Amino acid sequence: MDTAYAPPPRGSRVPVGLRAPFSGRTWREFLYLLLSLPIAIVMFTYAIVVIALGAGLLVTFLGIPVLAGGLAGSRALGGLERLRARALLGLDVAEPEPVRPSKPSLMGWVGAVLKSGASWRHLLYSLLHFPWALFSFIFSVTFWTLGWGLLAYPLWRWTFPAYLDQPGIQMWDDGHGNGLSLDAPADIVVTSGAGLLLVLAGPWVIHGLTQMDRVMVHGLLGPSPLATRVSQLESDRGVVVDTAAADLRRIERDLHDGAQARLVSLAMDLGLAREKLAEDPEAAAKMVDEAHGEVKIALQELRDLARGIHPAILTDRGLGPALSALSARCTVPVTVTVDLDHRPAAAIEGIAYFTASELLQNVSRHARATSATLDVWRTADRAMVLVSDNGRGGAHTEAGTGLAGLAERLDAVDGVLLVDSPVGGPTCVTAELPWRG
Missing domain, CATH: 1.20.5 (Single alpha-helices involved in coiled-coils or other helix-helix interfaces)
Structure with a gap:
């Protein structure tokens, strides 16, 4: 669940909505939007100069290395943007794939930069970020300052009669001395209340604006899928x-x-x-x-x-008989259920077998259980292996454990290992494997 603000600390009586305007995250995101405009102006100007200069010099030999150098500069600016997003938005984006010249020479480097999709995405970011930075800067500054200004209206209303010869904020004036000014007590309360609503909504508006920045930084300045x-x-x-x-x-x-x-x-x-x-x-x-x-x-x-x-029974008769024979060697009584309409590929069948074998060994050695179940079935394009027991629980996939190694081996074939094992039990370990018939 993507929320802008964490729940209040234990014992806190202040709701999240009231704490948000004073949250460090709100002000960091607001600072990010403030800095985006001047940085975007520099990057946009740089991108236009690079494109114009490189395109103008293409009629000569200098155009290609100038364009390559400009793209390299865009990558450097993109690195600074990733650092800014990490510091102010908490967005950790990995560096894109490095430039790998085919041969160690200047022209090899130039060719590698021009062929790098990451370099062109950095240049595209410089072009696209400017209009968004302009809009988000104007909108966020207007919204945020207006909210705080209206909320504090009772504190600075005195400036109108003192310096502007007006009783308060003038809503309209017909030019003949007839108009509406916010100077009555009720008007002041309503104005301050409207400011309070804007202040309370401001953190969510600012967070929503920075979401687009997160998408752009992640999509254009990070590694390609x-x-x-x-x-x-x-x-x-x-x-x-x-x-x-x-x-x-x-x-x-x-x-x-x-x-x-x-x-x-x-x-x-x-x-x-x-x-x-x-x-x-x-x-x-x-x-x-x-x-x-x-x-x-x-x-x-x-x-x-x-x-x-690789057990012969698995090759000859499939998962059902092989897992039944496997469970017979377990020190805990195991109920085996295999619901497969046909056999998967031999590689997936072998992985499923050895996954079940390792999980049943864990039951025998560590669970202190009196019974266990082993279920295998297919759902859509996934083969599922579920081993559960009524033991003491506490199993986890932290580094150094057998389950951690099993999770790594499953991940190598696009599989997933899910462990649900509260202390005191029961334990349910589910392995998902890609189905290949």
């Missing part, structure tokens, strides 16, 4: 690479410390059994029996490891 999406995809790719590397290290560790070590020991035992086969057949047979048991254990470890990579 495409650049933001590319940056997000690069970050998500990094998360996926890190996760894959961590999984590979885990598999290598499990193989080295588990099945590999057991197979090495098994090979040594079989070698000793072969040496003893001629001189002590009974001891050799006993060692072969022990080796047979080691083989079974090694096979089970390999099956568990393969199940952790």
